[in-house]
Amino acid sequence: MLKNPIIGLAVGALIVFATHAVATADPLPKGFERHKFNGSVRPEVEDGVTRFEIFDRQCSNVDYGDGRGENDCRNGNVRSTIRCTRDMRVGESVEYKFDFRLDPTFAYKGWHNNSANGFYPDGWDSHLRLASWEGPAIHNFIYMLKADTRNGVNFLARQCQKPQDFGKWATFSLKIRWANDESGWVTASCDNKVIYAAEGEATNQAPHCWESNECEPQSNRDPKSFNFILGPVMMGWGGDWKSYDHHTSQFDVVQPDGIGIDVRNVSVTRGVNNYSAEQAALLKTLQQQLSDLGCKPGNLEGKPDKVTRQAALSCRKFESGSLPQALNLTTLQAFADAYAKPETASLPSGNAAAGTENLSSKPRTYIKLGEMLAMKTGKDTKVNSNFFGKIKGARKGQNELDFIILGQFDYTDNTFSQLSFVLQDNLSKAEVNAAAKCGYGTIRFPDGTDHVEIRMNHSGNTFSSPPRTDCLIQALGKRPASQVPYLTTGFADLAKSMVSDGGWKKLRHEGLKIFVKRVADGEITVGG
Structure with missing residues (x-):
């Protein structure tokens, strides 16, 4: 028996209140659960609206469980999220849809990120994501819906909601066919307006891939399942935050009153189509037009496919x-x-009958080539793009390319007036001296490392190899030396490989995109 009746009354009242609260609380959206790494404020639902809030340093100490001994507090992450309990798989077509409303007091400005140059205007990135679609591996994020006061709410740098509209409800939809081949498609819409669309590509690969975007550019991952996370996550600076300038902790700054977001009408629908009935009818009309002109589309039923696109x-x-x-x-x-x-x-016939992109010949060497970083974009004339690639069939240790294209692009004739290749391999002092004796200069990076520059000779639409490349090959170590022939004499194969797998279309510098396609088509000669 309780000795203090006042205490007994208080406890009894507490029990009654708690029971009542549980009985009247709204359930989470169907098919979702709270994330196990949430901070101190968990998402709650009232009148069909899920309320998420995050506060400065209110993080989780729960170990990730992947053997690294890491957790959100150590990495500076703060989150309040729910996750879809059913992962989707390759081959499934899904629509993820929800309404969101950011607090009008939202004030996070984002941060300038050199790795985001070529993706976001002026490289102005955001650590705050409102939703994410992730593969099962570490750093295997594929798509994110981000927010900051410069770019607004955005998906792959395409604006979904303007900053001046914070506080208003908006509807986001992501329709996607998860695929690891050309059967994939993706369409992102805001308030029924398409802001991003792509077809005929692998959708299990991140279009915006850099390490601080939770993606490792050279990891070559091939996820088969995909998790959907909804709710705000402020990513931190990680365990190495002390090595960065101007950071006082591993946490990015969350405003003193916190960041809040409301979400409603959450749905995950399988078996969706990319094209509406009206769009399918228009595509059918186009396919009939192509057929009437003697070109063979893939079908005449209004279904999008590779042959019709070509x-x-x-x-x-x-x-x-x-x-x-x-x-x-x-x-x-x-x-x-x-x-x-x-x-x-009455226009001249193209090359539709071939059923492939217009290549002057097939590449002798197939190289899966990707662009990691473009320092200049759009109609800028200065080009500084970092490429990496895997050479199919080459021996281990000599099967990778990692180089930078530097140059000055002239839009009047759609070619480079200056073109150089810079190898990413660090050179020893002896290699620098040996390269100099062959007539090749080097560029010193800000970290103090030296890298050889191969400046191509230019005459009209021909970029010929500089003299004494054999001397340069002898001057360099095995790995950088193995890359020289691919750049000085085999760049056409690189270009053809990029066109054959569609990689050229993803290049961020417009001039470089034009140049690569023209090299692949045989309109411009690079090397021999």
Whole structure:
């Protein structure tokens, strides 16, 4: 028996209150659970609205359980999220949809990130994500919905909501066919307006891949399952935060009153189609137009496929720049309008019958090549892009390319006036001296390392190898030496490989994209 009746009354009242609270609390959205790494404020639902809040340093000490001995507090992450309990798999078509509303007091500015140059305007990135789609491995994030006061709410740097609209409800939808081949497609929409679309590509690979974006560019991961996480996560600076300038802790700054976001109408729907009935009807019209012109689309049923996309691009030779660079649901109307014009029938025939991109010949060497970083984008003339790649069939230790393309692109004739390749391998002092004796200079990076520059000779539409490349090969170590021939005499193969696998379309510098395609088509000669 309780000796103090006042205490007994208080405890009894507490029990009654707690029971009532549990009985009246709204459940989480169907198919979701609270994330085990949430901070001190867990998501709650009231009247169908899930409320998420994060506060400065209110993190979780729960070990990740992957053997690294890490947790959110150590890495500076603060989160309040729910996760979809069913992971989707390769081959499934899904729509993820929800309404969101950021607190109008939201004030996070983001941060300047050199790795985000070429992806975000001025390299201004965000540590705050509102939703993510992730593979099962460490640092295997594929897509994120981010937010800051410069770029607003954005998906792959495409703005979903303007900063001045914070506080208003908006609807985000991601339709995707998860795929590790060209059968994949993805469409992101905000308030029923498409902000990003891609077709005919592997959707299990991150289009924006750098380490601080939870993606390792050279890891070559091939995830087969995908988890959906909803709710705010402020990523930190990681365990190495002391090595960065101007950081006082591993945490990025969360405003004193915290960051809040409301979400409602959350749904995950399987078995969706990419094209609406109206878009499918328009595609069917385009396919019939291509067929009438003697070009063979993949089908006449209004279904998007690779052959139709290639036929639309190459059935007729349109004036340069008059058609979009790819056929997808956002550019479908432009293609349909172009092929509906009577004068289109009299244009010269393209290369649709071949069923492939317009390559002058197949590459002798196949190289899976990707661009990690573009320091200049759009119509800038200065090019500084970092490439990495795997050479199929080459011996281990000599099967990787890691180089930078430097140069000055001239948009008047769509070619480079200056073109150099810079190897990423660090050179020893002896290698620097030996390269100099062969007539090759080096560039010193800010970290103090030296790298050889191979400046190509230029005459018209030909970029010939500089003299004494054999001497340079002898001057360098085994790994950098093995890369020299691929750049000085085999760059056409690199270009053809990028065109054959569609990688050239993802290049962020417009001039470099034009250049690579022209090299692949045989319009520009690089090396021999």
